[in-house]
Amino acid sequence: MTSPARPVVGIACDESGFVGGSLFGGIRVFAHASVRVDAPEAAGLVDEVRRRTRSGGEELKASRLNRPWTTHVASWLVGPDGPLSGRATVHVTDTRLFGLARLAQVCLADSTPQGWWSADRDAAAWATALRLHRLLDGVPPAEERGFLEGARDLLWVTRRARLRAVPASWPEVAARTAPELAEPEALRRVGEYLERPPDTPLTEPLLPALAWALDHWSAQGDPDVVHDEQSVLTPARVRVLADGLADAHPGRRLAGFERVDSRTDARVQLADLVAGVVRRTVEDHLHGQATGDPVPVGHLVADASPLTPEDSAAWVRSLT
Structure with a gap:
């Protein structure tokens, strides 16, 4: 008896806080977002963010949402009652x-x-x-x-x-x-x-973050990923990711993987906005620079995120 075909789950991914191999620089937090959203809805949400932030036609970056006068837009987009509720998650690395x-x-x-x-x-x-x-x-x-x-x-x-x-x-x-x-x-x-360095660099938090995202979304179906272009995500490494998913969960598979320019794909641009808002919120806390009411991001942060167990993990979870 054959097993029924599993559904395919389309997810878009992007990161914020790229460290370029230098893990001890000024950036303390790396955030990798994965969002389950189709292209038409993503385009509509990006357009709405543009409208609410009066961004015009320039490239829309998360920095636009991290300004004091636009945090209400960030809270609308990523909040627990927002349009991405239950369809976005962020793996955060200290x-x-x-x-x-x-x-x-x-x-x-x-x-x-x-x-x-x-x-x-x-x-x-x-x-x-x-x-x-x-x-x-x-x-x-x-x-x-x-x-x-x-x-x-x-x-x-x-x-x-x-x-x-x-x-x-x-x-x-x-x-x-x-x-x-x-x-x-x-x-x-x-x-x-x-x-004899390992085949996969140790200084890229993107790799374990993406592996976690595939594992997470594969519980709902076989992931079909569109990801912002990153040189570390070579075809050979993507194959290793696919093999790792299949080994960890027999019967699951990586349905597809495409690298795109975030400026031309609204789904990835949306993931970039989510990652940027979460990263800035968490990093402000770690640097003691948080002011005002923080954006509610706790529900988005993956439980597997490698954060300090002292106060930052509990603080992040409290932001709901």
């Missing part, structure tokens, strides 16, 4: 903690991690990241900056410019702040990582 967890995986794990892994799903690495985060909050700013810059240079390996040896400054930098990361065994692991 990039500082994500990077520290990746560092712990490289230095302390017995096997080299892959970029598909969600950093907080490695319990030991995530615990180390939280400890390093608290430790760095208590050291002089120059020491904190030196450690984070060293970690950035260590993790940020590209195929065009690979480091073939442990950066000369890293053992001293690590020993000063986190001695276990400068132990001989840790440095050996770092050397192996630099010599």
